[in-house]
Amino acid sequence: MLEFWNNHFETSSFIPHGHCYLWKPELVGLHLTSDLMIAIAYYSIPITLFYFVRNRPDLPFNRIFLLFCLFIVACGTTHLMNVWTLWHPVYWVSGILKAITATVSVFTAIQLIPIVPQALALPSPEQLVQANQALQEQIAERLKIEAELKTYQGQLEQRVVDRTAQLADSNRQMEDLLRREQEARRQAEAAKVEIQKREEMARRQLAEIEAIYATAPIGLCVLDTEFRYVRINEYLAEINGLAVADHLGHTVRELLPELGEVQEQIFQQVLASGNPILNVEVHGTTPAQPGVERDWLVSYYPLRSQDEEVLGINVTAQEITDRKLAEQALQDRATELARLNARLAQTTSTLQERNQDLDQFAYIVSHDLKAPLRAISSLSEWIEEDLSGHIPAENQQQLELLRSRVRRMEALIDGLLTYSRVGRTEVAVEPVDVNELLAEVIDSLSPPPSFTIIIPSDLPRLNTKRLLLNQVFSNLISNAIKHHTRPDGRIVVAWQDTGDFHEFAVSDDGPGIEPQYYDKIFTIFQTLKTGDRQDNTGVGLSIVKKILDTEGGRIQVESHLNLGTTFRFWWRK
Incomplete structure (x- = not known):
């Protein structure tokens, strides 16, 4: 053990790393400062990640964050060891630390692989698009029902106005009839003692009254103080379902038991008070239509003698069954609309929850999935840096391929986020000069100097969503530039x-597009070229189509192999 320790940790046989820098202060200081700053940054990143994971227990894939913390700490320690070896040549210790860092890094990369299917299993934007479509259909149905309801309500209101006008006219006729009848009776009584001319006038007025009874568009009758029919017109007789002669001398209760019982209290009140009772709604059945529920609007007027004694009751009746049925239908429609509103509110609430899920998904994608990708890219650079000069050319290409695929994955994630936000966020409508907008788009794309882009000078000014129109033009022109096969390309913008x-x-x-690919190019992640190009994600045209579908426009492609391509789109004014 002692021999192993001496062989691997004894430093007398090595020289400090500073000798490699010839102990030049500026060179030693450069490496010392750089390694210390990298180490400080590496130690601060795990602290931040650990704090983030600790305060977000709902976040998926917490374990991979902790693994990243571990290998970042290991990487930071290797840079501290680089500082130490400037003066102390403990190269075996430095190598062991790098081996530990490599082990942790490889283990972390392996653990990242099964996370990708789990991330892909998260709710997709298409599911939320379908929910949005269902909501739009329900809104359209609601608007349709509201329009029908307004139309029906307008017809009903007009019908009510017409019937009310008829009733008012009938009431005026009845009041006039009562006044004229009373006047006729007074004149008839006076005629007994006056000349023949006045008697003839009274008979003429009575004849006019009879004519009114015969032609009035409402039911009319006169009851005595025992509530027996003294006079009734044909209109009311038809309502009751009995002949005029069958009414005379009989009480209302005898002929119409159900209705008579309801109205006798009103008859008694009119006789007792001497005041009219107007516009009473009466509901029931008559022999004219047995078993059929009907409604009438009835008014009761006291019939007075010359000395103001109440001799009976004048009754007017207007059938309002159609109006009541229409009111009930309107109420049913209102109830149905309330039910649909409740359902729409529930659907809206569900959609809001799903939109929140999508926002959470977007947050996870942008902040959680891209962070490991950046770490992998950085790790490959650190390995390449630490093993500089010792990596075979094949492994060097593999590291570059790894970083290229990481950049492509980040571009795919950015494209997916942009696609998911189309149609879900409110975009302001503003005045747009399309010439100025295209100038900004071309400036931002920075096409090669050999490219010629022709734009007409008379492009329109629109009052529209500037951001969305900018995205459409930017994606179409960008596609034309990056998929061109020659450096001297030509792009033409036209309008009508x-x-x-x-x-x-x-x-x-x-180069053009073959016809069998016309539909494929508008599908998300579908591209006609393969490879690891970061800008070849297959998202741009799908974003264009989704924007145009959402805004009520459309797009089509016209192309011929080796002759070029034209994307034509219609933008609502």
């Missing part, structure tokens, strides 16, 4: 007004 839409076209002279 088609009524409710502005039709835009982005054309290039690139």
